[in-house]
Amino acid sequence: MTTHSRLPQERHLATEIPGPRSRELLARKQAAVPGGIGTTLPVFVTRAGGGIVQDADGNSLIDFGSGIAVTSVGNAAPRVVERVRRQVEEFTHTCFMVTPYESYVQVCEKLNELTPGDHEKRSFLVNSGAEAVENAVKIARHATGRQAVVVFDHGYHGRTLLTMTLTAKNLPYKHRFGPFAPEVYRMPMAYPYRWPTGPERCAEEAAAQTIDAIEKQIGAENVAAVVIEPIQGEGGFIEPARGFLPRILEFCRANGIVFIADEVQTGFARTGKMFACEDEGIVPDLVCTAKGIAGGLPLAAVTGRAELMDAVHVGGLGGTYGGNPLACEAALGVLETIEAERLVERAEHIGSVMLPRLRALAERHDVIGDVRGRGAMIAIELVEPGTKKPNPAVTAEVVRRCHAQGLVVLTAGTYGNVLRFLPPLVIPDHLLEEGLGILEKAFSEI
Incomplete structure (x- = not known):
């Protein structure tokens, strides 16, 4: 190599x-x-x-750490370095919401092309995985008019108020940082190694328990989104039992619930697929990416169905640094490296x-x-x-x-x-x- x-x-x-x-x-x-x-x-x-x-x-x-799955293409990867070097001599920031630039659009076009599904998509860029997840939830709530969000035991989604709430583990992420955001409901994870009746029955039973709890405790008609990592990261690299994700996706489709895949740690070739969802043919409504996207520069994205993304009013999405031009060039260098290498x-x-x-x-x-x-x-x-x-x-x-x-x-x-x-x-x-x-x-x- x-x-x-x-x-x-x-x-x-x-x-x-x-x-x-x-x-x-x-x-x-x-x-x-x-x-x-x-x-x-x-x-x-x-x-x-x-x-x-x-x-x-x-x-x-x-x-054996890659900065927690960030420098997947290597540290100071040549294509990343060259693109960033050229960009830093031209301009370092304008704010895309003030005066835009082509590299932001190029990154979004590539994400729309590469993420699972052949439906029409839109993408926008932010700074971190937590921002991406939080914005995906915002989009789901706005598009559906619903409030409830379903997450899973052992999940990790970030350190902002909402994403801390979505995260399962108390220490070190949540301890004494409450109160937390409302309308977040946690369901059992299909954790094969620790499933009480064994791995063979894990997918079926975990899906049944999740669906039953949603219907009885929340009401499917009140759920805006299900947020899940295709392989849980901080929770212990837990691969959901095969069949669990397709069953949850099927339930979401039948009930107008937005399926959000948190691919922050699993995306960009890390799992032997460009995105981990592809392993079971999962096509999410919204995909959150970060970490490996830009070779070490802060960048994250939400990519999703055009009708969901376009539902949000003008000005409802954005941020000062989101899609910084240096990070966008780095991301283009990462994608070139993944393909070339x-x-x-x-x-x-x-x-x-x-x-x-x-x-x-x-x-x-x-x-x-x-x-x-x-x-x-x-x-x-x-x-x-x-x-x-x-x-x-x-x-x-x-x-x-x-x-x-x-x-x-x-x-x-x-x-x-x-x-x-x-x-x-x-x-x-x-x-x-x-x-x-x-x-x-x-x-x-x-």
């Missing part, structure tokens, strides 16, 4: 992790930045590219490398209860051996050992017991294999 990175694609530990310079910078961070801004791995980055992150002490770490197929390849190694690891270590995911969005769930009781302590220890050996890994999950892997899609195979070796060694040492 060609990474086009100027950084040598090799792990190198010059100091302990974190090193003295990073520890010095961490002390400055603690004096200047609120404690509420946490840090997973306190190494201060100076360069990054391909599958490598280089820190202020000269350490080169293998990247065949990164959809590359994500499938990454999954074909990781999943067998992780399943073999699970056979050797009964602390691993489940291995799941698609493409380059893979996770393992850790439990107390012989049970399904979550094991966040061992999860934290594995992470600590991986970090010490120069492998950037992230956690997730409602119970803090999931290791999630989001390598850049351009990571070379030798780094992928080496990173898995570090992970295997960490388990063998515990």
